[in-house]
Amino acid sequence: xxxxxxxxxxxxxxxxxxxxxxxxxxxxxxxxxxxxxxxxxxxxxxxxxxxxxxxxxxxxxxxxxxxxxxxxxxxxxxxxxxxxxxxxxxxxxxxxxxxxxxxxxxxxxxxxxxxxxxxxxxxxxxxxxxxxxxxxxxxxxxxxxxxxxxxxxxxxxxxxxxxxxxxxxxxxxxxxxxxxxxxxxxxxxxxxxxxxxxxxxxxxxxxxxxxxxxxxxxxxxxxxxxxxxxxxxxxxxxxxxxxxxxxxxxxxxxxxxxxxxxxxxxxxxxxxxxxxxxxxxxxxxxxxxxxxxxxxxxxxxxxxxxxxxxxxxxxxxxxxxxxxxxxxxxxxxxxxxxxxxxxxxxxxxxxxxxxxxxxxxxxxxxxxxxxxxxxxxxxxxxxxxxxxxxxxxxxxxxxxxxxxxxxxxxxxxxxxxxxxxxxxxxxxxxxxxxxxxxxx
Amino acid sequence: xxxxxxxxxxxxxxxxxxxxxxxxxxxxxxxxxxxxxxxxxxxxxxxxxxxxxxxxxxxxxxxxxxxxxxxxxxxxxxxxxxxxxxxxxxxxxxxxxxxxxxxxxxxxxxxxxxxxxxxxxxxxxxxxxxxxxxxxxxxxxxxxxxxxxxxxxxxxxxxxxxxxxxxxxxxxxxxxxxxxxxxxxxxxxxxxxxxxxxxxxxxxxxxxxxxxxxxxxxxxxxxxxxxxxxxxxxxxxxxxxxxxxxxxxxxxxxxxxxxxxxxxxxxxxxxx
Numbered sequence: 128x129x130x131x132x133x134x135x136x137x138x139x140x141x142x143x144x145x146x147x148x149x150x151x152x153x154x155x156x157x158x159x160x161x162x163x164x165x166x167x168x169x170x171x172x173x174x175x176x177x178x179x180x181x182x183x184x185x186x187x188x189x190x191x192x193x194x195x196x197x198x199x200x201x202x203x204x205x206x207x208x209x210x211x212x213x214x215x216x217x218x219x220x221x222x223x224x225x226x227x228x229x230x231x232x233x234x235x236x237x238x239x240x241x242x243x244x245x246x247x248x249x250x251x252x253x254x255x256x257x258x259x260x261x262x263x264x265x266x267x268x269x270x271x272x273x274x275x276x277x278x279x280x281x282x283x284x285x286x287x288x289x290x291x292x293x294x295x296x297x298x299x300x301x302x303x304x305x306x307x308x309x310x311x312x313x314x315x316x317x318x319x320x321x322x323x324x325x326x327x328x329x330x331x332x333x334x335x336x337x338x339x340x341x342x343x344x345x346x347x348x349x350x351x352x353x354x355x356x357x358x359x360x361x362x363x364x365x366x367x368x369x370x371x372x373x374x375x376x377x378x379x380x381x382x383x384x385x386x387x388x389x390x391x392x393x394x395x396x397x398x399x400x401x402x403x404x405x406x407x408x409x410x411x412x413x414x415x416x417x418x419x420x421x422x423x424x425x426x427x428x429x430x431x432x433x434x435x436x437x438x439x440x441x442x443x444x445x446x447x448x449x450x451x452x453x454x455x456x457x458x459x460x461x462x463x464x465x466x467x468x469x470x471x472x473x474x475x476x477x478x479x480x481x482x483x484x485x486x487x488x489x490x491x492x493x494x495x496x497x498x499x500x501x502x503x504x505x506x507x508x509x510x511x512x513x514x515x516x517x518x519x520x521x522x523x524x525x526x527x528x529x530x531x532x533x534x535x536x537x538x539x540x541x542x543x544x545x546x547x548x549x550x551x552x553x554x555x556x557x558x559x560x561x562x563x564x565x566x567x
Numbered sequence: 568x569x570x571x572x573x574x575x576x577x578x579x580x581x582x583x584x585x586x587x588x589x590x591x592x593x594x595x596x597x598x599x600x601x602x603x604x605x606x607x608x609x610x611x612x613x614x615x616x617x618x619x620x621x622x623x624x625x626x627x628x629x630x631x632x633x634x635x636x637x638x639x640x641x642x643x644x645x646x647x648x649x650x651x652x653x654x655x656x657x658x659x660x661x662x663x664x665x666x667x668x669x670x671x672x673x674x675x676x677x678x679x680x681x682x683x684x685x686x687x688x689x690x691x692x693x694x695x696x697x698x699x700x701x702x703x704x705x706x707x708x709x710x711x712x713x714x715x716x717x718x719x720x721x722x723x724x725x726x727x728x729x730x731x732x733x734x735x736x737x738x739x740x741x742x743x744x745x746x747x748x749x750x751x752x753x754x755x756x757x758x759x760x761x762x763x764x765x766x767x768x769x770x771x772x773x774x775x776x777x778x779x780x781x782x783x784x785x786x787x788x789x790x791x792x793x794x795x796x797x798x799x800x801x802x803x804x805x806x807x808x809x810x811x812x813x814x815x816x817x818x819x820x821x822x823x824x825x826x827x828x829x830x831x832x833x834x835x836x837x838x839x
Contacts, residue, residue, distance in 0.1 A: 131831050138824040145817035152806040152813070159799045159806075162694075166799075169692035170792045173779050176690045176697050177747065185685045189677040194712045211717045247720040273722060277713040280677040283633035288622045290722050 189280040210234055216249040216297070222256025224306045230254070233315070236308050239385030240319050243440030245326035250294035252315070259300040261364065263411075264314045266321035266376075267296045295322045309387060313380065313411040316388035320379025321372060327439040328375060335371050343431050344374060346423060368420035368501070377418035381426035381556060382436045389413040389554055391490050396508040397536035398476075398519035414492040414550045415506025417558075421496055421546055427555045447553050452484040454547050454559035463524055465531045474533055476521035477566075481547050481559065487512040490550045498544040498563050507538075507545075516547075539566045587611050587732035592681070594670060595740030598758065598787055602669035603657040604679065606634075613648045620647075627652055637679050662785055663742075664691045667698065674702070681709075683771075694783060695792050700739060700776040706768050735766035737774060742787035747777040758789065 210218040210230035215238060218230035225233070237252065250271055259265075271294040276287040297318040305311055329335035335353050352370045367373055380388055392412035395404040410416065417425055426432055433446045457480045465472040479493060491510040496503065508518035524533035543566065547559040591607040608627065612620050627650055631641045634654045644651040656673060660666040667689040674680050674687070686701040710730060715723045738751075740761040746753050751762040751774060764774040781788045781795055788795070 131827050131834075135824055135827050135831075138820045138827070141820045142817050142824070145813040145820070148813045149810050149817070152810050156803045156806045159803050163796050163799050163803075166694045166792050166796050169694040170796075172692050173690065173695045173697040173792075177699065177777055177779070180699075182686050183671075183688045185671075185675040185687075187675075187677050187680070187683045190681075190683055194708055211714070214720050216719075217717060250719050271719075273718060275713070275715075275718060275722070275726060277709060279681070279709050279712075281679060281681050283629055285633070286626050286629045288619070288626050290622075290718075291618060292719065292722070294719060 187280070193278050193280055215246050216295075217251050218254075219251055220254040220256070220302060222254065222302045224256060225254040225302050229306075229308070232308050233311060236312055236385060236387055237315055237319060239387065240316050240379075241383035241437070241440065241442060241444070242319070242323070245323055245439075248292070248294055248326065249297070249319075249322055251296045252299065253296065254299045254302040254311075256303040257300065258304065259298075261360070262298075262300060264297065264299045264318045266318040266325075267298070268293055268322075268325060269296065295325075297322070309390060310409060312385060312387035312390070313409075313413070316380045316384040317376050317411075320376030320383075323379050323383070323439075324372065324375040329371070331372065339435065340375055341371060343435055344371075344378075344423075344429060346371065346374065365502070368422075368503070374418065374420060374423070377420070378426040378429075378432060379436065381413065381417050381554075382433055384413065391492075391550060392506070392509065393511075394492060394506040394509045396493075396518045396520065397534055397538075398523045399508070401523050401525065401532060401534045410506075412506065413554075413556065414490055414509060414548055415494060416504055417548060417556045419503060421494070421504045421558070421561070422501060425548075425556050425558055428557060447551075447555065449485070449551055449555050449557070451557050454481050454484050454549070456481045456545055456547060456559060456562040458545070458562065458564050465524060465526060465533075467531065472524070472531065472533065474522040474524040474535075475539065476519055476523045477539055477564075479518045479520065479545060481516045483510075483516050485549050485551070485557075488552055491516055492548045492550070493518045493545060494548060495538075495543045495545050498542050498561075504546070541565070541567060587729055587734075589733065590735045592735070592737045593740065594674060594738070595759075595761070596663060596666045596670060596742065597740075598742040599659070600662055600666045601657050601659040602666045602673065603655060604670075604673045605656075606639075606652070606654040608650070608652040608654075610650045611648070612650065624650060634679065639679075662691070663696050663780070663782065663787070664689055681706075683708075691782075694781060694795075696780045696782055698741065698744070698776065698778045698780070700774070700778075702737075702774045703771055704737065704766055704774075705771040706735060706766055707770050710768070730768060733768065735768065736763055737766055737772075738763040739774075739776060741778055742780060743789050744778040744780040744787075745791040747779060749776040749778075750774065751776065758787075 205221040206219050207223060208220045208226045208230055210227050212218070212231075212234050215234065218234050220226070220230055233252065233254070238246075250273075271292055273290045273292065273294075274287045275290065297315065299311055299314060299318070302311075324340070325331070328340045329338040331354065333353055335341060336348075336351070341351070346369070350369050352366055363370075390412070391414045392409050394408065394415055428451065437444065459478045459480070461476055461478055463474045463476070465474070481491065481493075483489070483491065490512075493507045493510075494504045495507055496505065507520065510516050510518070520536055521539035522533060522535040524531060526532075542563060544561045544563045546561050549557045549559075588611075589609040591605075593605040593607065594603060596602050610623065610627070612623060615623065624645065627643075631643060631652060631654065635641055637656070639654040639656045641655075642653045656679065658669045658673070660669055667687070671685070671687045674682055674685050681704055683703045683705050686699070688699045690697045715726055718726070738761055740759050742760070743755065743758045744760045746760065746762065749762050751764040754761045754763060760778070762776055764772065766772045779791070781790060781792050790798070
């Protein structure tokens with residue numbers, strides 16, 4: 128009996144639980160069915176939403192504007208034009224005479240000068256419109272602080288990285304007067320010569336005297352200058368041609384200068400001018416002023432110098448050796464008498480002749496300087512292959528049936544030393560021995 | 568006609584080699600409805616000169632300071648050879664829709680975002696949320712307009728080399744979601760769906776993503792809505808089976824109960 132009671136109790140519990148579960152499961156199933164319907168609805172709505180390609184566009188206009196901002200660089204206030212090449216120095220000018228197009232051309236001219244890795248440390252070439260009191264140009268090596276900054280709205284404006292490097296700057300002056308590449312090429316090449324020689328050859332101190340360059344150049348020890356006086360500008364200017372760095376820069380132009388820097392200038396003497404020769408006068412030229420100091424050998428005449436200059440860079444240029452031959456210069460005093468309506472005119476002039484010892488392909492240029500107070504060399508006359516090796520100074524003249532024409536260059540006074548340079552087609556330049564003449 | 572020259576001693580050229588940077592831009596929504604934007608910067612400075620290391624450290628210090636002013640928290644680990652910086656901006660919300668709007672606000676803020684354009688939308692239904700995300704970033708343009716060519720050649724080279732060796736990734740994370748379409752790499756880790764977009768340094772990079780996320784009671788749930796529906800149907804089917812079993816059991820037990828009651832009465836009569 129007891130067992131039956133127990134079984135009945137268990138049966139009641141099971142039945143109640145079963146009914147409870149059936150009730151729960153039914154309710155829950157109903158809920159799940161509803162949930163499934165709602166999930167389907169949600170899914171459909173999301174499908175429709177995603178298929179409709181919704182948009183909510185935002186454009187970062189601040190960033191777009193930042194892309195249009197002028198480039199970041201702390202330029203001097205008066206810079207008007209710039210050219211930024213991918214390799215080499217930044218080209219700048221403060222004059223409209225040197226706009227971006229011309230700066231680009233000047234950059235291309237610079238790159239025509241023989242160069243190597245040292246070009247990477249040339250920071251700027253700056254063409255100044257105005258002239259400088261003391262210089263046609265200068266080269267300066269200085270510790271530059273160069274800022275790199277990314278201009279973007281999400282990068283704070285104050286974030287910048289400063290690079291400190293010794294960098295060279297070339298300043299070219301008088302850009303309003305010298306407005307062509309041709310007129311700047313020689314000076315540019317000379318200044319780049321400073322950059323090149325300081326990079327590879329010596330520092331601006333007395334150790335330069337022990338450099339390989341100084342040994343090759345053999346400048347007289349009692350003449351050579353190294354360190355510029357900080358207080359005596361006049362001494363520096365008066366002895367400029369004896370500064371080792373200037374001689375080295377001149378050597379660079381002769382040995383490694385660009386074709387434009389080494390362009391031959393046609394100098395006309397007083398007789399050419401009297402007969403209407405057009406004036407192409409430019410002071411600096413490879414044939415007239417290959418180097419400032421004519422009291423020493425030219426670069427090509429100095430043994431080992433060519434190879435030494437080219438030893439720092441990769442270059443396929445090979446030096447052609449020309450045998451040096453003495454050039455004999457002859458100076459003859461002459462006069463020409465002219466009868467005038469009221470009296471007469473006697474013109475005293477000098478014919479300077481020399482031998483074309485190197486043949487007709489070579490261009491000869493007569494130059495002179497003051498032997499007692501050497502300061503600079505002055506070109507007088509260029510002679511090409513089809514011309515006689517003859518130059519005039521003094522008072523020259525000629526007559527027509529109606530008129531007498533005369534012109535005096537006032538050069539036939541005092542003492543002068545004459546030298547003839549010979550410029551070969553391959554760029555080699557030699558000079559004759561000097562000939563001194565006293566006109567008084 | 569004289570040329571003037573002012574020359575300082577030409578010191579040895581400072582040799583500065585490049586360092587490379589790894590930048591990860593992570594953004595997204597967490598399961599708890601918070602939106603976040605994190606910049607992780609790792610800079611290898613082993614090859615930098617000491618001067619340049621100082622400059623770089625100062626650069627990132629300035630960068631971090633400014634971002635802290637914008638509400639970012641920062642963690643900086645600085646050694647002699649490296650800098651690791653983590654900058655995080657986080658904003659909580661009460662639901663995913665609001666979280667997505669917060670994320671949108673972060674990515675559309677030009678002061679803290681490098682994106683050039685965005686197109687972000689969301690819709691919330693009871694059991695599912697849809698997201699669309701399109702964005703562009705143009706690192707090449709940023710580099711181009713930083714005017715490297717105005718710098719000296721060797722510095723330009725050094726920075727360009729550093730940039731070339733650098734790596735930038737952009738990633739967007741959502742609570743586990745179904746990715747309908749994307750041009751990024753999908754990674755599912757611990758209930759989070761992360762889409763990683765590599766950023767090109769040479770051209771504009773575009774990111775796109777269409778995602779949907781199942782939700783229940785305002786919380787993300789694992790699985791897409793179809794699998795959840797199937798799962799529910801399976802539960803219903805199971806319930807049906809169990810109801811039949813339970814009904815059968817109730818009937819059988821009830822019969823047994825009736826049988827026992829009758830038997831008990833018969834036994835009582837016999838005894839009586």
